[in-house]
Amino acid sequence: MPDASDADLTRVVAALTRLTEARDARLLLAVSGGPDSMAMLDLIASGWPGPVHAATVDHRLRPESAVEVAMVADHCANNSIDHALLRPATPITGSVQSAARAIRYALLEAHADSIGAAFIVTAHHADDQLETVLMRLARGSGVDGLAGVRARNGRIVRPLLGFRKSELVAHCERRGIPFVQDPSNANPDYDRVRMRQALQGFDAVDPLMAGRSANALAEASEALDWIAMREAEAVLVRDPAGVRLSQTDYPSALLRRLLLLALARVQSDIAVRGPALDRLLQTLQRGGQAMIGDVLCGPAADGQGWHLRPAPPRGASARPDAAE
Numbered sequence: 001m002p003d004a005s006d007a008d009l010t011r012v013v014a015a016l017t018r019l020t021e022a023r024d025a026r027l028l029l030a031v032s033g034g035p036d037s038m039a040m041l042d043l044i045a046s047g048w049p050g051p052v053h054a055a056t057v058d059h060r061l062r063p064e065s066a067v068e069v070a071m072v073a074d075h076c077a078n079n080s081i082d083h084a085l086l087r088p089a090t091p092i093t094g095s096v097q098s099a100a101r102a103i104r105y106a107l108l109e110a111h112a113d114s115i116g117a118a119f120i121v122t123a124h125h126a127d128d129q130l131e132t133v134l135m136r137l138a139r140g141s142g143v144d145g146l147a148g149v150r151a152r153n154g155r156i157v158r159p160l161l162g163f164r165k166s167e168l169v170a171h172c173e174r175r176g177i178p179f180v181q182d183p184s185n186a187n188p189d190y191d192r193v194r195m196r197q198a199l200q201g202f203d204a205v206d207p208l209m210a211g212r213s214a215n216a217l218a219e220a221s222e223a224l225d226w227i228a229m230r231e232a233e234a235v236l237v238r239d240p241a242g243v244r245l246s247q248t249d250y251p252s253a254l255l256r257r258l259l260l261l262a263l264a265r266v267q268s269d270i271a272v273r274g275p276a277l278d279r280l281l282q283t284l285q286r287g288g289q290a291m292i293g294d295v296l297c298g299p300a301a302d303g304q305g306w307h308l309r310p311a312p313p314r315g316a317s318a319r320p321d322a323a324e
Contacts, residue, residue: 008163008171009047012040015159016048019152020119024050028117030108031056031076031083033068035179036123038075039168040160042177044121045081055084055111057104059092068180075178084111097190105156112155124149124158126207127165131195133214142274143253144221148214161211228257235305242266242309244300248284256281259306266295266308 017023029044031037031054045052056072058065069085076083086107092099108120129148136145151158160168172179188194199205235247235258243265245258256277263270270293272280280297283290284306289298296311 008167009043011162012043012159013047015151015162016044016121016157019157019159022050022118025118026051026116027053027119027121028108028112028115029054029121030104030123031072032123033072033180034123035169035172035181036125036160036165038072038177038179039171040121040123041076041081042171042175044159045079051117053082053084053115053117055086055108057086057107059088059100059103061092061096061100071178071180082115086111109155118155120156122156122158123160123168125160125163125165125168126211127196127199129161129214130205130207130210131192131199133210134199135191135195140274143217143224145274146214147218147221148211150218151215162208164207224253224257228254228261232258232261236262236265238265242295242307244305244307246300246305248305252281259284262306262308263292263295263297266310267293270295 016027020027027044027048027050029037029041029052031041033056041054054072054076056069058069060066073083073085075081088103088107092103105120111117112120133146133148136148139145149158149161151161169179171177188197231250231254235245237244237246243262245262248255250258259277259281260272263272272292276292280290280292284297284299287299289296291297291311294311295308297306297308299305300307
């Protein structure tokens, strides 16, 4: 009978094969040095038939980060795993967590490109998924937000969403794999840490079952996207001035997606949050005009649907009620 590590390896390889739709893709593993990513590194390096590389992002936000990076680098060297240290070119400013996350993924994407890695693999697990879903539930998120952490998002794949954190820690301890604990993971200034602390000792919600629900919502979100793209072929019409959404009698979840597609066709880099989109929808459904980003939205001239066009330069005309 195979031991637990063999079973874990089989689970990870099966998840990676499903997510990458391949058996030998070149992978870049994001390894911070925590037990989650160190277990992931050991499992994938032991069982994945394709090339495996590791990278650690050092934001230089804590003095001990250099020691943690060195631990990961030494472990990789001792196990003949290619490892890269990635550092941002400039200090992080603003909201530390969100800025660090954006920089981390940008550095990983650039390094993956440089080594020809098809996928970037992160160590998000079932407990992370539960925390994410509950945090978004507390913020009033819809289907997309409650889908939580996606198992695959572009070239980023997360094969450990079916694992509990305790399993990953146990794997490291059983195999004698070194790991570190980031002190920021115990800092109650962060929402995620407070959620994690609130869940300690609370076993009424199984993270694996919550993960199944998040996956079901992710599938529902993908289905809505698929329907919206098909409908857009018929009801989003370009004209010299902008884009017209010719039909608006859709269920709300589908109408939101069609409106987002229309906005993106007028301003490709627009980023609209849920509350702003809801306000825009309410204004349009009342027959009003609104500006969001650099897009002016209002009723079509013939009264059939809505028309979206680039907004005039600031100050060129009276500004309608803003949606954001």
